[in-house]
Amino acid sequence: MSSDLDTVRLHATTLGDLLLMAADTQPDRMAVILPDQRSSYAEIRDAAFRKALSLQALGVGPGDHVGLLLPTGMDFVETMFATALLGAVTVPVNARYMPPELAYLVENADLKVLLTTDKIAEAVNFVERLNLALPDLAQADARNLELEGAPLLRNIILYGKSEAPGMLTEDQFNSLEGQGDWDRLHLSRLQIRLGSTALILYTSGTTANPKGCMISHEAIVRNSAALADRYELTGEDSFWSPLPMFHIAAILPLTAIFAKGGTYVTTGYFQAGEALKMMEEDQVTATYPCFWTIMSDLVDHPDFEKTDLSRVKLMNANFAVQPPEIGEKMKKALPNAIFVGTFGMTETAGTVTTSRFDATEEQRFKRLGTPLSGIEVKAIDPETGEEAAPGEKGEAWIRGYCTFTEYYKSPEKTAEALDDEGWFHSGDLISIDPDGQLMFHGRLRDMLKVGGENVAAVEIETWLQNHDAVKLAQVVGIPHPRLIEVPAAFIELEPGKTADEEELIAFCKGQIAGFKIPRHVRFVEEWPISSTKIQKFRLQEQLIGELGL
Numbered sequence: 001m002s003s004d005l006d007t008v009r010l011h012a013t014t015l016g017d018l019l020l021m022a023a024d025t026q027p028d029r030m031a032v033i034l035p036d037q038r039s040s041y042a043e044i045r046d047a048a049f050r051k052a053l054s055l056q057a058l059g060v061g062p063g064d065h066v067g068l069l070l071p072t073g074m075d076f077v078e079t080m081f082a083t084a085l086l087g088a089v090t091v092p093v094n095a096r097y098m099p100p101e102l103a104y105l106v107e108n109a110d111l112k113v114l115l116t117t118d119k120i121a122e123a124v125n126f127v128e129r130l131n132l133a134l135p136d137l138a139q140a141d142a143r144n145l146e147l148e149g150a151p152l153l154r155n156i157i158l159y160g161k162s163e164a165p166g167m168l169t170e171d172q173f174n175s176l177e178g179q180g181d182w183d184r185l186h187l188s189r190l191q192i193r194l195g196s197t198a199l200i201l202y203t204s205g206t207t208a209n210p211k212g213c214m215i216s217h218e219a220i221v222r223n224s225a226a227l228a229d230r231y232e233l234t235g236e237d238s239f240w241s242p243l244p245m246f247h248i249a250a251i252l253p254l255t256a257i258f259a260k261g262g263t264y265v266t267t268g269y270f271q272a273g274e275a276l277k278m279m280e281e282d283q284v285t286a287t288y289p290c291f292w293t294i295m296s297d298l299v300d301h302p303d304f305e306k307t308d309l310s311r312v313k314l315m316n317a318n319f320a321v322q323p324p325e326i327g328e329k330m331k332k333a334l335p336n337a338i339f340v341g342t343f344g345m346t347e348t349a350g351t352v353t354t355s356r357f358d359a360t361e362e363q364r365f366k367r368l369g370t371p372l373s374g375i376e377v378k379a380i381d382p383e384t385g386e387e388a389a390p391g392e393k394g395e396a397w398i399r400g401y402c403t404f405t406e407y408y409k410s411p412e413k414t415a416e417a418l419d420d421e422g423w424f425h426s427g428d429l430i431s432i433d434p435d436g437q438l439m440f441h442g443r444l445r446d447m448l449k450v451g452g453e454n455v456a457a458v459e460i461e462t463w464l465q466n467h468d469a470v471k472l473a474q475v476v477g478i479p480h481p482r483l484i485e486v487p488a489a490f491i492e493l494e495p496g497k498t499a500d501e502e503e504l505i506a507f508c509k510g511q512i513a514g515f516k517i518p519r520h521v522r523f524v525e526e527w528p529i530s531s532t533k534i535q536k537f538r539l540q541e542q543l544i545g546e547l548g549l
Contacts (some may be wrong), residue, residue: 008229011221011225011259014083014222015081015221015255016048016084018221018258019044019045019048019258020045022258023041023042025235027040028041028042029261029262031044032044032074032264033238033263033264033265033282034073034267034268034510035267036073048078048079050082050174050377050521051078051079051082052185053181054173054174054175055088058113058154060083060086060088061087061088061188061265062188062191062196063087063196064088065089065091065111065200066083066112066115067105067111067114068090068091068092068093068115068417069093069114069115069116069117069130069271070117071117071119072244072266072267072269073245073268077245078104081084084198085188087188089197089198089199089200090198090200091105091109091199092199092247093105095116095121096124096529098129099130099132099542100133102134103134103149103150106133106150108209108408108409109202109385111150112154112155113153113155113157114130114157116156116158117159118159119160121269127164134149137156137166137420139165140165142155142156142166148256157170158170158298162512182280192217192220194216194217195216195405196217198216198219199212199215200214200215200408203346212407212408213346213408214404214405214406214407219267219348219349219402221255221259222401223252223349223351223485224252224258225256226374227252227350227354228256228259228260228352228371230353231314232259233262233286233314233338234262235260236262236285237285237286238264238284239256239262239284239285239288240265240266240279240282240284240288241253241254241264241266241287242267242288242289245266249290250266252344252350253351263282265282270297272297272304276309277303278302279307279312283311284311284312285314286315287315287316288316290316290342291318292326295318295325295326295330297328299333300495302530304329304333313337314340315337315339315340316340316342316354317330317340318341319341319366320341320440321341321458322363327339327365333480338357339364339365340354341355341367341368341369342465343364343428343430343440343506345426346404347403347404347424347426348402348404351371352398352438353369353372353438354369355368356369367433368437368439368440371400372402375398375399375433376398376400377397378394378432379392379396379432380394381394381395382444390432390434391432393429394429394430396426397423397424398423398424398426399424401465427443427444429444429456442457442472443457445460448485448486449477449484450481450486450516451484451515455515457475457476457477457487457536459512460487460489460508460516460517460518461473461489463512464491464507467507468494470491470499472491473490473492474490474536476488476539476543478519478520478547486518486520487516487518488518488543489504490520493529501522504518504522
């Protein structure tokens with residue numbers, strides 16, 4: 001594949017100025033569309049400035065950490081950009097965090113101000129959870145918090161119409177705007193370095209406590225612009241993403257389409273029927289569903305085949321890691337779309353590789369693309385430490401402008417992940433074929449050691465998902481006195497279909513190696529999940545406890 005690096009030009013600015021430049025050129029264009037609300041670039045710009053002045057009046061300045069415990073919505077968008085305009089750092093908080101996780105993050109992230117809402121999102125009451133996380137909150141002075149578990153936290157803002165002890169109301173917050181200093185705000189904005197931290201994104205916690213990835217303005221803005229360029233997006237495009245805004249896979253497409261002055265289409269929480277309706281009515285041209293669970297819900301919805309998706313020209317579908325029938329259904333429903341695969345993570349500000357439009361359909365359906373301009377990727381054999389041969393598996397090492405600066409307050413974890421030459425050791429198992437196309441094969445620490453054989457959990461999961469009753473399979477290792485560990489499978493069944501443990505074990509026999517066949521099968525209706533990732537360690541703990549191991 002020929003290189004076009006000589007034609008690439010850098011798109012580098014701060015996150016705040018990304019919004020301002022779009023508002024300068026497309027003030028009246030719809031920037032964000034939600035099912036019940038839509039705002040133009042000018043409206044988001046003006047709201048962000050108002051919120052920035054109020055935050056400034058509370059004492060927030062360059063480098064301070066501002067937490068957002070908010071569902072997807074305009075409040076999140078406006079406050080993220082307000083924080084960026086001040087040169088402060090946005091810390092999105094996973095809206096699914098339970099009180100102990102909230103307490104950990106508020107303290108670990110050194111939040112100065114936290115903004116939340118009285119809205120009940122997906123049955124989650126944030127006020128209740130914060131009071132459980134911070135037991136002395138209700139007795140504290142809302143104008144100057146002094147909490148035992150969060151010594152740096154000074155204010156919690158409650159968006160909405162409610163009042164709560166220890167929290168400033170939205171009206172009180174808005175009234176502070178007049179105390180802000182407009183000139184000082186812009187001086188702070190113009191002094192921001194591109195290498196300064198824009199976001200601290202906490203990883204999803206598939207192991208122990210989550211780690212805070214420090215993402216610079218350069219990393220998020222350049223990666224977004226590079227993705228928009230690869231996808232040939234323009235200001236006329238509407239980009240749909242269903243992921244919650246605290247996730248990099250929502251912030252990235254949002255900022256990508258902002259880099260072009262186009263429209264971001266999303267929803268407070270994903271419902272397949274509502275998503276299909278929005279894609280048709282809001283004339284979506286590019287989509288970012290990414291994950292198997294979302295793709296499955298879309299194609300299985302009764303409205304899927306009735307929805308006009310002919311305007312969609314691009315879908316980040318990741319068919320290489322989806323069951324084959326998903327791709328066939330999507331091809332039929334989206335006749336004008338180019339389907340691409342993508343590989344990325346929080347630590348790289350999102351996308352690392354994605355398909356080029358000139359790649360073959362075989363490559364776009366069975367691989368995850370090539371690196372964005374300015375990013376290097378290599379597969380390193382974990383046994384030898386040498387670069388793996390083309391097509392052979394190895395750990396993904398990534399280098400470029402996109403990698404996180406460090407894990408906040410975790411120098412040991414940072415040193416484990418980033419080497420002296422700037423390579424990020426991702427822990428992901430990949431291969432790179434002779435054409436430079438990447439394929440994902442699971443996590444290195446998602447590897448099982450079965451009687452001396454290395455087994456990637458994803459291999460077993462992929463086979464189990466070929467069973468017509470299996471909607472989703474997750475495999476973990478369970479201790480074994482002779483074999484070190486053996487596979488155990490957790491299964492979510494398709495609605496209305498049945499299968500039992502014996503049937504699924506028999507389904508594997510003769511199809512995958514004997515040492516890969518699950519020794520235990522358990523069925524689940526609800527997964528332990530943080531952000532978009534299933535917490536396998538909780539499944540593992542559950543079964544180990546059940547078996548008395």
